[in-house]
Amino acid sequence: MIVVLTGGTGGAKLIEGLAAEIDPAELTIICNTGDDAIIHGLYVSPDIDTITYTLAGVVDPDQGWGIKGDTFNALNQLSRVGSDTWFNLGDKDLATHITRTSYLREGLKLSEVTERIRRAFGVKSRILPMSDERIETRIGTPKGEIPFQEFFVKLRCAPEVTAVHFRGVETSQPASGVLDAVGQAAAIIVGPSNPITSIGPILAVPGIRAALSESLAPTVGVSPIIGSSAVSGPAAKLMLARGLEVSSYGVAQCYADFLDTFLIAKEDQNLTNRIEALNIRTVCANIRITTLTDKRRLAREVLASAQK
Ligand code: FO1
Numbered sequence: 001m002i003v004v005l006t007g008g009t010g011g012a013k014l015i016e017g018l019a020a021e022i023d024p025a026e027l028t029i030i031c032n033t034g035d036d037a038i039i040h041g042l043y044v045s046p047d048i049d050t051i052t053y054t055l056a057g058v059v060d061p062d063q064g065w066g067i068k069g070d071t072f073n074a075l076n077q078l079s080r081v082g083s084d085t086w087f088n089l090g091d092k093d094l095a096t097h098i099t100r101t102s103y104l105r106e107g108l109k110l111s112e113v114t115e116r117i118r119r120a121f122g123v124k125s126r127i128l129p130m131s132d133e134r135i136e137t138r139i140g141t142p143k144g145e146i147p148f149q150e151f152f153v154k155l156r157c158a159p160e161v162t163a164v165h166f167r168g169v170e171t172s173q174p175a176s177g178v179l180d181a182v183g184q185a186a187a188i189i190v191g192p193s194n195p196i197t198s199i200g201p202i203l204a205v206p207g208i209r210a211a212l213s214e215s216l217a218p219t220v221g222v223s224p225i226i227g228s229s230a231v232s233g234p235a236a237k238l239m240l241a242r243g244l245e246v247s248s249y250g251v252a253q254c255y256a257d258f259l260d261t262f263l264i265a266k267e268d269q270n271l272t273n274r275i276e277a278l279n280i281r282t283v284c285a286n287i288r289i290t291t292l293t294d295k296r297r298l299a300r301e302v303l304a305s306a307q308k
Pocket of ligand 1: 007008009035044045046047049050065066086087088089093149152153198
């Protein structure tokens with residue numbers, strides 16, 4: 001079993017490549033849920049859905065989230081009756097959130113709901129939320145603290161970031177299956193996801209970081225940064241807010257206690273000595289991934305690194 005820690009869009013690209021290279025049933029994916037939000041009374045779990053839709057082959061390829069070819073009739077009508085519609089929920093996507101919300105109201109855990117939904121989509125890989133409890137990523141700005149989706153989608157990452165914290169994480173527990181998956185993994189992969197708001201919340205759930213450090217399985221990460229910019233999203237801004245150097249070295253520092261090997265961009269070869277000084281073997285690779293061929297090539301490099 002190969003375990004992958006991931007956020008949404010960045011990690012999904014590598015996971016698509018992995019699922020094409022090995023039997024997808026061999027993959028257990030541990031997803032960030034700090035981005036989850038209640039929208040129109042519905043429980044939306046963007047990273048879990050992005051991974052589910054990607055593995056089901058239905059993700060919108062241009063956005064990297066949502067369902068391809070989706071329509072927005074319900075959203076337009078919500079706007080017409082006076083709802084705030086800054087968060088774009090397609091008609092088909094809404095079916096997922098309605099189903100998840102109903103199951104949660106019936107008393108199912110988020111991990112049980114996620115299992116049912118991924119099976120309904122025909123996804124063979126296991127998808128686990130990091131925790132069954134509600135953990136909310138909150139972004140501190142000069143005007144006060146806001147939920148992650150408000151920062152990311154409504155305000156398009158424009159506000160200055162003064163702090164990032166994960167409300168509820170201190171008293172949370174890993175979802176059922178998470179620690180067993182890490183303990184039994186043949187290899188652990190940390191996706192090219194934002195280290196602060198995608199992988200950060202997973203590592204902050206009490207017990208997960210310790211399980212990763214204790215695991216004897218090879219642990220391989222892929223950097224989400226090339227030079228001093230994120231491949232996508234607000235990682236650079238959030239790393240600065242945490243006082244981290246915006247580079248693959250800064251990301252490596254976040255994982256130094258458990259990572260064995262780190263794949264960084266060929267352009268960043270000059271960082272190799274500094275990263276290796278953290279006791280992390282460094283492999284320079286082409287980590288820009290757009291086409292399925294790129295995703296499969298990177299997946300093969302990651303899998304090969306896990307065998308050395
Ligand atoms: N991202 C956007 O930039 N704008 C949106 O309106 C938006 C809606 C949305 C709806 C469902 C979903 O699963 C994801 C959605 N995303 C949207 C992406 C989401 O904000 C990000 O993937 C993450 O939370 C960051 O990992």
